[in-house]
Amino acid sequence: MLDSVVVIEKTKIKSRQKMQISSLSFDKDELRRFCDILQERANAAAEIEASLFLQNDQTQEEYEKNLRTLRESFTLKITIAGTNGEELWGTISEVFDSVNFPENVKSLYVDSQSTLKHVHNYYPHNYFVVFLDFSKPKVLDFSLLPSYGTPNESNLEVSGYDATWVNGVFSELKNYISSKSSTLSVVHRHSIYDVLLWFMGFPLSFWISSRFSPNIESMQISSVFFESALYMYSFVATLFVFRLLFHYLRWVCPLVEFRSANNKMLMHRAIFGVLSVGWFGQFAYDLVKWVM
Numbered sequence: 001m002l003d004s005v006v007v008i009e010k011t012k013i014k015s016r017q018k019m020q021i022s023s024l025s026f027d028k029d030e031l032r033r034f035c036d037i038l039q040e041r042a043n044a045a046a047e048i049e050a051s052l053f054l055q056n057d058q059t060q061e062e063y064e065k066n067l068r069t070l071r072e073s074f075t076l077k078i079t080i081a082g083t084n085g086e087e088l089w090g091t092i093s094e095v096f097d098s099v100n101f102p103e104n105v106k107s108l109y110v111d112s113q114s115t116l117k118h119v120h121n122y123y124p125h126n127y128f129v130v131f132l133d134f135s136k137p138k139v140l141d142f143s144l145l146p147s148y149g150t151p152n153e154s155n156l157e158v159s160g161y162d163a164t165w166v167n168g169v170f171s172e173l174k175n176y177i178s179s180k181s182s183t184l185s186v187v188h189r190h191s192i193y194d195v196l197l198w199f200m201g202f203p204l205s206f207w208i209s210s211r212f213s214p215n216i217e218s219m220q221i222s223s224v225f226f227e228s229a230l231y232m233y234s235f236v237a238t239l240f241v242f243r244l245l246f247h248y249l250r251w252v253c254p255l256v257e258f259r260s261a262n263n264k265m266l267m268h269r270a271i272f273g274v275l276s277v278g279w280f281g282q283f284a285y286d287l288v289k290w291v292m
Contacts, residue, residue, distance in 0.1 A: 017167065
């Protein structure tokens with residue numbers, strides 16, 4: 001059994017590199033390419049592990065069999081979940097070539113040591129764990145304050161006793177992820193809503209209130225309190241719509257995105273663009289007229 005010949009040198013220092021993934025956009029082909037890169041690095045870890053695997057009191061036949069099992073156990077088993085509850089587990093080819101591959105991927109999980117650890121009770125010297133969370137914030141979910149950053153569990157961890165392997169794998173994966181950044185990921189940052197609120201939300205609310213002013217005045221309301229309330233509600237309602245648009249922007253431009261073949265995000269982005277250009281364009285026009 002593999003668990004009987006685990007060798008870890010206590011004098012060695014374990015290295016660990018970890019990062020939260022803050023911007024990423026993959027389609028199916030790019031996601032598969034990412035998994036293929038992971039498999040290549042797992043193969044390199046397998047060769048390192050094989051060089052450290054001692055024969056001890058095993059016969060030559062047992063040693064060669066265990067060595068073969070060791071290398072085969074570095075074949076990655078990935079888990080992909082879909083937004084409709086689908087879940088696929090298997091090798092990269094088995095999952096991506098499956099007719100049941102989900103149209104919209106919710107998450108990807110890869111642990112290069114899972115087979116060795118759970119099947120053989122063997123803990124390899126070098127491994128990585130990757131979790132990609134493709135979930136999107138709901139537009140009408142007001143439990144999440146817009147001032148906070150968008151929660152996302154996507155992360156990458158590379159650990160091992162071979163610092164060269166750890167640093168090399170982490171650097172390669174980090175660079176690949178950086179080259180596939182998502183659109184407008186900045187809107188998911190902490191406090192970005194507060195900045196937009198001060199420089200866009202409040203001015204727009206005052207502008208909308210001024211646009212409603214002729215209608216309110218034409219009502220010839222005798223109560224100053226009721227008239228002030230109408231102005232206040234127009235102001236607050238505009239801020240509410242502004243917050244809805246901000247939530248919508250975060251939804252159409254997710255932090256970590258899976259672009260399916262029938263992706264409708266481009267249509268939603270076009271809708272958001274039309275709404276924004278129409279609203280802010282009229283605001284800018286009135287502002288220029290007022291200044292001039």
